[in-house]
Amino acid sequence: xxxxxxxxxxxxxxxxxxxxxxxxxxxxxxxxxxxxxxxxxxxxxxxxxxxxxxxxxxxxxxxxxxxxxxxxxxxxxxxxxxxxxxxxx
Amino acid sequence: xxxxxxxxxxxxxxxxxxxxxxxxxxxxxxxxxxxxxxxxxxxxxxxxxxxxxxxxxxxxxxxxxxxxxxxxxxxxxxxxxxxxxxxxxxxxxxxxxxxxxxxxxxxxxxxxxxxxxxx
Amino acid sequence: xxxxxxxxxxxxxxxxxxxxxxxxxxxxxxxxxxxxxxxxxxxxxxxxxxxxxxxxxxxxxxxxxxxxxxxxxxxxxxxxxxxxxxxxxxxxxxxxxxxxxxxxxxxxxxxxxxxxxxxxxxxxxxxxxxxxxxxxxxxxxxxxxxxxxxxxxxxxxxxxxxxxxxxxxxxxxxxxxxxxxxxxxxxxxxxxxxxxxxxxxxxxxxxxxxxxxxxxxxxxxxxxxxxxxxxxxxxxxxxxxxxxxxxxxxxxxxxxxxxxxxxxxxxxxxxxxxxxxxxxxxxxxxxxxxxxxxxxxxxxxxxxxxxxxxxxxxxxxxxxxxxxxxxxxxxxxxxxxxxxxxxxxxxxxxxxxxxxxxxxxxxxxxxxxxxxxxxxxxxxxxxxxxxxxxxxxxxxxxxxxxxxxxxxxxxxxxxxxxxxxxxxxxxxxxxxxxxxxxxxxxxxxxxxxxxxxxxxxxxxxxxxxxxxxxxxxxxxxxxxxxxxxxxxxxxxxxxxxxxxxxxxxxxxxxxxxxxxx
Numbered sequence: 001x002x003x004x005x006x007x008x009x010x011x012x013x014x015x016x017x018x019x020x021x022x023x024x025x026x027x028x029x030x031x032x033x034x035x036x037x038x039x040x041x042x043x044x045x046x047x048x049x050x051x052x053x054x055x056x057x058x059x060x061x062x063x064x065x066x067x068x069x070x071x072x073x074x075x076x077x078x079x080x081x082x083x084x085x086x087x088x089x
Numbered sequence: 090x091x092x093x094x095x096x097x098x099x100x101x102x103x104x105x106x107x108x109x110x111x112x113x114x115x116x117x118x119x120x121x122x123x124x125x126x127x128x129x130x131x132x133x134x135x136x137x138x139x140x141x142x143x144x145x146x147x148x149x150x151x152x153x154x155x156x157x158x159x160x161x162x163x164x165x166x167x168x169x170x171x172x173x174x175x176x177x178x179x180x181x182x183x184x185x186x187x188x189x190x191x192x193x194x195x196x197x198x199x200x201x202x203x204x205x206x207x208x
Numbered sequence: 209x210x211x212x213x214x215x216x217x218x219x220x221x222x223x224x225x226x227x228x229x230x231x232x233x234x235x236x237x238x239x240x241x242x243x244x245x246x247x248x249x250x251x252x253x254x255x256x257x258x259x260x261x262x263x264x265x266x267x268x269x270x271x272x273x274x275x276x277x278x279x280x281x282x283x284x285x286x287x288x289x290x291x292x293x294x295x296x297x298x299x300x301x302x303x304x305x306x307x308x309x310x311x312x313x314x315x316x317x318x319x320x321x322x323x324x325x326x327x328x329x330x331x332x333x334x335x336x337x338x339x340x341x342x343x344x345x346x347x348x349x350x351x352x353x354x355x356x357x358x359x360x361x362x363x364x365x366x367x368x369x370x371x372x373x374x375x376x377x378x379x380x381x382x383x384x385x386x387x388x389x390x391x392x393x394x395x396x397x398x399x400x401x402x403x404x405x406x407x408x409x410x411x412x413x414x415x416x417x418x419x420x421x422x423x424x425x426x427x428x429x430x431x432x433x434x435x436x437x438x439x440x441x442x443x444x445x446x447x448x449x450x451x452x453x454x455x456x457x458x459x460x461x462x463x464x465x466x467x468x469x470x471x472x473x474x475x476x477x478x479x480x481x482x483x484x485x486x487x488x489x490x491x492x493x494x495x496x497x498x499x500x501x502x503x504x505x506x507x508x509x510x511x512x513x514x515x516x517x518x519x520x521x522x523x524x525x526x527x528x529x530x531x532x533x534x535x536x537x538x539x540x541x542x543x544x545x546x547x548x549x550x551x552x553x554x555x556x557x558x559x560x561x562x563x564x565x566x567x568x569x570x571x572x573x574x575x576x577x578x579x580x581x582x583x584x585x586x587x588x589x590x591x592x593x594x595x596x597x598x599x600x601x602x603x604x605x606x607x608x609x610x611x612x613x614x615x616x617x618x619x620x621x622x623x624x625x626x627x628x629x630x631x632x633x634x635x636x637x638x639x640x641x642x643x644x645x646x647x648x649x650x651x652x653x654x655x656x657x658x659x660x661x662x663x664x665x666x667x668x669x670x671x672x673x674x675x676x677x678x679x680x681x682x683x684x685x686x687x688x689x690x691x692x693x694x695x696x697x698x699x700x701x702x703x704x705x706x707x708x709x710x711x712x713x714x715x716x717x718x719x720x721x722x723x724x725x
Contacts, residue, residue, distance in 0.1 A: 002515030035425035066274045069444040076263040080220045092653045102658035104665045116607040126548040127606040127615035132668040150604045190638040207625035208586035
């Protein structure tokens with residue numbers, strides 16, 4: 001399966017999000033670069049609102065991620081609960 | 090093929106010879122000497138003697154290269170549009186068959202740039 | 209009085225439906241083809257515009273909210289950076305030349321992209337892509353503004369940035385990015401979306417922004433880093449738009465596939481040629497390097513683009529053929545580009561220099577198959593000559609490619625010792641190209657490219673001197689007059705970094721910043 005990735009700015013807001021992604025995606029690998037964190041995963045990567053809320057202890061709207069996103073790869077689907085990146089082939 | 094357009098799509102080319110104030114464009118490249126990053130473009134009158142380019146123009150253009158002083162012009166091999174070409178140094182550009190926007194290049198056998206790197 | 213019961217907030221999907229399709233209407237007294245006159249002539253067939261959906265499902269109200277937050281963050285960083293004399297914290301003054309290149313080469317394109325997406329959005333009958341284009345159009349003008357804003361602080365101290373927009377429309381090498389975008393916005397709305405939305409934003413933008421912004425962070429340039437990341441946060445949405453538009457067009461009708469494939473082939477190559485500037489920036493202009501051009505091409509194009517085209521294979525879309533040639537060029541591109549700017553240092557709005565010994569070692573380790581063999585001897589010669597006071601300044605104008613407008617600096621695929629020459633005769637006029645792909649693009653639409661404003665030819669036609677110049681006077685110096693036309697000051701904005709005012713001032717100011725004077 002091809003790699004999908006999501007790159008986020010390195011800051012306080014993204015720290016729990018990265019933690020949540022790593023919890024929810026066993027194949028996710030973190031690649032730290034100057035001022036940014038790139039998370040690679042095999043074929044599919046999910047960002048779950050509930051996991052982020054559990055870590056931060058506050059309500060989280062996944063659209064907030066717009067502010068800290070740098071780049072991504074893969075097809076995307078966003079709902080109230082999840083952002084999914086995936087390749088179909 | 091043609092441009093997909095909502096109406097007739099026809100425009101005059103930007104670089105026809107009439108726009109160059111009596112000159113025509115000639116491009117010249119020196120093979121195996123990429124220290125000069127690209128071939129050059131020159132506006133020359135069609136009546137200009139070919140030898141005057143070699144003697145009068147090229148030294149100022151390529152003279153920085155240590156190989157330039159060693160060129161034996163009698164042995165230089167010429168190409169025009171990639172095909173062998175024999176310029177007559179005493180004839181004009183027009184009489185040598187050179188037209189607007191023609192490209193010529195020369196190879197100088199034995200001279201292959203800085204330390205043989207084609208630079 | 210009735211009590212109103214607070215309704216549950218709409219979910220993302222319903223909100224998106226209400227705020228996009230829900231705001232559209234079917235015209236009753238005007239014909240669709242009169243309202244959307246540009247939608248048919250490119251040959252693309254769309255049967256159901258409602259099939260298009262933004263996967264982020266971003267609506268205008270949420271858009272304003274998050275964009276405002278991005279702006280607040282950006283300006284607080286920018287203010288802090290400026291208040292702290294941040295410009296003196298960059299690695300060394302050579303770095304500033306990347307900022308000059310970015311401001312004059314890229315920022316004006318952001319503005320043109322703003323116009324392009326506004327135009328494309330207006331032309332699409334579907335509310336989904338229309339709203340997405342509107343957002344992207346607003347993003348792009350924000351990028352232009354924040355970049356100009358961020359760099360204006362550098363302009364107070366350093367040369368070459370004072371009239372970037374004037375330069376963009378005139379300076380020889382800036383015709384490369386300019387003509388690229390002009391080509392895109394003069395195409396129809398669908399080709400524009402494939403060229404900029406897909407090929408540039410999705411396939412190539414990572415190669416521009418990620419290394420540049422990461423490089424800025426690595427070199428202590430917080431201003432560029434912050435506008436870069438702020439712009440990049442929009443980019444993820446643009447990439448998604450680009451990919452969705454492609455999938456949407458391909459799913460609508462099988463007849464669309466060959467048209468889209470040709471556009472992808474064309475625009476991948478056109479975009480790649482523009483990225484020549486980025487290649488040299490990464491390998492030569494960042495004093496502290498993040499990764500080589502070749503490495504970033506391998507990660508972001510070969511690996512990531514490979515995954516993308518594998519995914520698109522189900523529609524019958526193939527990896528552009530030019531990828532093979534690009535793979536051959538990746539060992540050479542940045543070196544050939546830097547040699548070019550070293551040649552023409554007298555005619556550019558930024559400085560160039562020869563890499564020092566450590567940097568040569570780095571280049572040789574990153575490019576083991578090409579650097580020592582082809583480029584090191586050239587550089588060592590230039591360095592020796594410069595040390596003797598004989599720095600090379602090429603004063604003769606180069607031959608340009610009719611399509612990409614880059615000087616003919618590229619070598620034959622597979623042979624780095626031979627310049628690649630291609631030509632075509634079209635209606636009794638000769639045209640020259642740097643590559644098979646630029647030639648193919650011309651041959652497909654010759655009427656478009658015969659109009660190219662090639663800087664070298666324009667100079668020879670006498671169109672690039674200040675008004676009132678008489679080129680026939682005794683001792684006429686064309687380069688001086690061309691620089692005047694560019695609004696560049698000889699000896700200040702151009703020439704080698706070593707003798708520049710930037711270098712001298714930076715050393716002096718940094719000295720003042722670290723000790724009591």
